[in-house]
Amino acid sequence: GGIITQTPKFLIGQEGQKLTLKCQQNFNHDTMYWYRQDSGKGLRLIYYSITENDLQKGDLSEGYDASREKKSSFSLTVTSAQKNEMAVFLCASSIAGGQDTQYFGPGTRLLVL
Amino acid sequence: AQSVTQPDARVTVSEGASLQLRCKYSSSGTPYLFWYVQYPRQGLQLLLKYYSGDPVVQGVNGFEAEFSKSNSSFHLRKASVHWSDSAVYFCVLSAWVSNYNVLYFGSGTKLTVEP
Numbered sequence A: 001g002g003i004i005t006q007t008p009k010f011l012i013g014q015e016g017q018k019l020t021l022k023c024q025q026n027f028n029h030d031t032m033y034w035y036r037q038d039s040g041k042g043l044r045l046i047y048y049s050i051t052e053n054d055l056q057k058g059d060l061s062e063g064y065d066a067s068r069e070k071k072s073s074f075s076l077t078v079t080s081a082q083k084n085e086m087a088v089f090l091c092a093s094s095i096a097g098g099q100d101t102q103y104f105g106p107g108t109r110l111l112v113l
Numbered sequence B: 001a002q003s004v005t006q007p008d009a010r011v012t013v014s015e016g017a018s019l020q021l022r023c024k025y026s027s028s029g030t031p032y033l034f035w036y037v038q039y040p041r042q043g044l045q046l047l048l049k050y051y052s053g054d055p056v057v058q059g060v061n062g063f064e065a066e067f068s069k070s071n072s073s074f075h076l077r078k079a080s081v082h083w084s085d086s087a088v089y090f091c092v093l094s095a096w097v098s099n100y101n102v103l104y105f106g107s108g109t110k111l112t113v114e115p
Helices: none
Strands: A004-007 A010-013 A019-025 A031-037 A043-049 A064-070 A073-078 A086-094 A108-112 B003-005 B010-014 B019-021 B024-026 B032-038 B044-050 B056-058 B064-068 B073-078 B087-097 B100-105 B109-114
Touching (some): A010 A019, A019 A086, A019 A108, A043 B100, B003 B100, B010 B019, B024 B073, B032 B064, B044 B064
Parallel strands (some): A010 A108
Antiparallel strands (some): A086 A108, B019 B073, B032 B087
16 A cells, blocks of 8 residues: 655745645655645646656646655645635555546645735 | 536435435536535545446445436446535546536535534
8 A cells, every 4th residue: 555645734824925735655656646626626636747757737737836855745835825725735646547446635724814 | 519417506414314406417428427516615525427337327435426418428426325425526527528528517506404
């Protein structure tokens, strides 16, 4: 088995601030994903990466940057936090892509004051 | 276009009762479908998946789902629910976008099991 770790668990930021969320996986999976989950809604894809140093934009990439410097880690940056923003960011990984099962981390909860 | 609709935002059932959570999908290609469950303060966990073959697929903890191409549906069922089944359930469609695979999530159904 493996595990996905997301840090921090909770993140409180100020409007306009640049905020970075980190994700680590020890599955040795090639593909990693960042999703945003808003209350009462499903997950929406922000970025994904099929291998080290690869980045692919999802539907919700505007306002975010991502970085995949190592196979095991995938970072997401909120480039300018929006006032009163509140969401959960979920990281996932899969062996490759295709229809492979995605495994999810516990999430980072963001609140912008 | 790809999309997933879960028409019931909240479902409440009594412990021991049967359960059906509804899911409708729209897919321009062959649908690959999943049900994930999210327990409070936890990440999503895979319950079951359908790729092809027998339209009834079995999952973990007594859950099963039935795929219907004619109805574009993938409903989740359980014969007898337990209080620990209280969680949010997501129906998910897998589709190819720009030569790579992306998951499309429904909005989720929050299940509450009453004692």
